[in-house]
Amino acid sequence: MTTPNHNFIAGNWIAGESEIENRNPSDTSDLIGMYAQANVAQLDNAIDAACDAQKLWQKVGIEARYNSLMAIGQEMIARSGELGELLSREEGKPRAEGVGEVYRAGQFFTYYAAETLRQIGDTADSTRPNIEIDVRREPVGVVAIISPWNFPIATASWKIAPALAFGNAVIWKPANVTPASAVAFAEIIQRQSLPAGLFNLVMGSGSSIGQRLVESSQVDAISFTGSVPVGRGIVSTADSFTKVQLEMGSKNALVVMDDADIDLGVSCALNGAFGGSGQKCTASSRLVVHSDVHDEFVEKLVAGTKAFKVGHALEEGTQLGPVVSDDQLQSNLDYIKLGQKEGAELLFGGIRLDMPTEGYYMAPAVFANTTNDMQINREEMFGPIASVIKVGSYDEALATVNDTRFGLTSGIVTRSLSRASHFRRNAKTGCVMINLPTAGTDYHVPFGGRGDSSYGPREQGSYAKEFYTTVKTAYISCGEVG
Ligand code: NAP
Ligand code: MG
Numbered sequence: 001m002t003t004p005n006h007n008f009i010a011g012n013w014i015a016g017e018s019e020i021e022n023r024n025p026s027d028t029s030d031l032i033g034m035y036a037q038a039n040v041a042q043l044d045n046a047i048d049a050a051c052d053a054q055k056l057w058q059k060v061g062i063e064a065r066y067n068s069l070m071a072i073g074q075e076m077i078a079r080s081g082e083l084g085e086l087l088s089r090e091e092g093k094p095r096a097e098g099v100g101e102v103y104r105a106g107q108f109f110t111y112y113a114a115e116t117l118r119q120i121g122d123t124a125d126s127t128r129p130n131i132e133i134d135v136r137r138e139p140v141g142v143v144a145i146i147s148p149w150n151f152p153i154a155t156a157s158w159k160i161a162p163a164l165a166f167g168n169a170v171i172w173k174p175a176n177v178t179p180a181s182a183v184a185f186a187e188i189i190q191r192q193s194l195p196a197g198l199f200n201l202v203m204g205s206g207s208s209i210g211q212r213l214v215e216s217s218q219v220d221a222i223s224f225t226g227s228v229p230v231g232r233g234i235v236s237t238a239d240s241f242t243k244v245q246l247e248m249g250s251k252n253a254l255v256v257m258d259d260a261d262i263d264l265g266v267s268c269a270l271n272g273a274f275g276g277s278g279q280k281c282t283a284s285s286r287l288v289v290h291s292d293v294h295d296e297f298v299e300k301l302v303a304g305t306k307a308f309k310v311g312h313a314l315e316e317g318t319q320l321g322p323v324v325s326d327d328q329l330q331s332n333l334d335y336i337k338l339g340q341k342e343g344a345e346l347l348f349g350g351i352r353l354d355m356p357t358e359g360y361y362m363a364p365a366v367f368a369n370t371t372n373d374m375q376i377n378r379e380e381m382f383g384p385i386a387s388v389i390k391v392g393s394y395d396e397a398l399a400t401v402n403d404t405r406f407g408l409t410s411g412i413v414t415r416s417l418s419r420a421s422h423f424r425r426n427a428k429t430g431c432v433m434i435n436l437p438t439a440g441t442d443y444h445v446p447f448g449g450r451g452d453s454s455y456g457p458r459e460q461g462s463y464a465k466e467f468y469t470t471v472k473t474a475y476i477s478c479g480e481v482g
Pocket of ligand 1: 146147148149150151155173174175176177204205206207209210211212214225226227228230231233234247248249250280281380382408453
């Protein structure tokens with residue numbers, strides 16, 4: 001029998017050294033449960049077990065891997081209603097977004113199940129006679145996966161699925177704010193008869209358990225999604241030569257040109273800036289708007305922002321849930337004060353909201369008359385706050401988009417093919433959206449950014465194999481026929 005809120009280590013559910021509370025951000029009187037916190041010895045056991053299990057998994061054959069991944073993906077898809085509700089209850093995104101996230105997480109598994117069977121490789125003749133070469137991919141080994149709370153199941157899934165598909169063992173350290181999703185996901189994975197220790201869930205604080213995992217010399221690769229400071233720390237403290245992949249924050253911009261369909265621009269802005277309460281790495285917190293359409297755009301943006309129904313994540317009709325925690329709410333409100341101090345004009349929102357249940361609710365905020373050098377336009381706020389920056393030309397718009405240390409996504413709303421094409425080629429971001437919101441990406445193509453947003457090989461699609469495998473070049477002497 002499984003013990004739901006424990007860690008899953010070396011094939012067993014294990015109580016932690018201590019426990020943390022998990023509360024619903026839509027209603028803080030709702031205690032979702034108590035969740036185990038591993039100690040260092042338990043983490044070390046998980047790493048040892050992963051090393052052993054990986055050797056077995058490498059040998060099971062690709063059809064066994066296919067079957068396990070497909071079954072995990074199908075169960076997640078089939079249970080997306082129930083698990084999506086749990087996710088929304090602990091994270092605060094509206095129920096439909098929670099359900100959509102779990103469904104998408106399942107799709108990562110079904111995609112990578114199929115990827116296990118895509119095995120046609122590279123061969124070559126040697127420059128020397130009678131020698132043939134084949135180039136194969138082998139697992140990288142034991143992979144540490146450290147994930148954030150804002151997409152607690154999808155982010156983990158797009159890492160765990162390719163890790164297992166390509167023959168690796170996994171130690172997963174989820175965000176401590178969203179442990180219920182992690183335990184539910186681990187229960188699905190453990191139902192497959194994987195070698196004990198192949199997949200381990202190790203909950204604990206980032207600064208202790210996460211940090212020790214990063215520093216382990218037995219870990220071959222670390223895939224991390226989270227904030228820039230933590231990512232920077234991981235690169236500098238990982239055991240030397242550990243392969244590292246980081247997906248971090250951003251400060252994405254959406255351009256609305258003078259030739260745009262303004263209603264489309266407004267709907268892209270509302271979706272990109274406020275979806276998931278702005279707690280997306282792909283959120284468009286900078287809205288770069290041409291002066292000729294600025295006033296009309298701002299008027300419609302404010303009207304759309306006012307119309308959002310903020311409420312309990314599980315309540316019918318809620319479009320915007322609470323933010324994830326009290327810390328996040330305080331940080332958002334501090335940015336509102338900072339923006340006003342910097343001279344930005346707060347047109348709407350930015351205040352804490354009282355609701356029938358006690359939670360971390362705030363009204364989505366729109367700032368106008370902002371400049372790109374204000375701190376609110378330079379730092380990732382990770383809340384429902386959008387800043388409008390007025391520009392006089394396409395060139396100025398592009399320069400503004402690129403004037404940031406981040407580079408995950410960018411977007412432009414325009415009817416001009418030449419501007420759209422120019423933007424697509426010259427925006428310094430890993431993803432570019434034309435007449436679409438900056439948020440919202442597919443699962444079968446690479447995802448990642450530039451600058452401070454990303455480090456290491458891309459995630460998702462077939463590009464993921466660059467990170468989760470290592471290449472072996474074999475030379476075979478064919479001898480003489482005689
Ligand atoms: P975070 O504070 O950086 O935490 C991310 C993960 O790292 C959590 O599991 C955290 O554990 C762990 N951690 C913290 N300190 C650590 C350490 N010293 N060593 C190892 N692990 C450590 O980020 P967050 O607040 O959860 O998430 C928000 C951030 O994620 C934003 O910046 C957002 O842009 C980014 N994000 C990026 C993407 C992308 O693909 N680019 C996607 C989603 C989110 P604890 O929870 O226990 O602290
Ligand atoms: Mg955090």
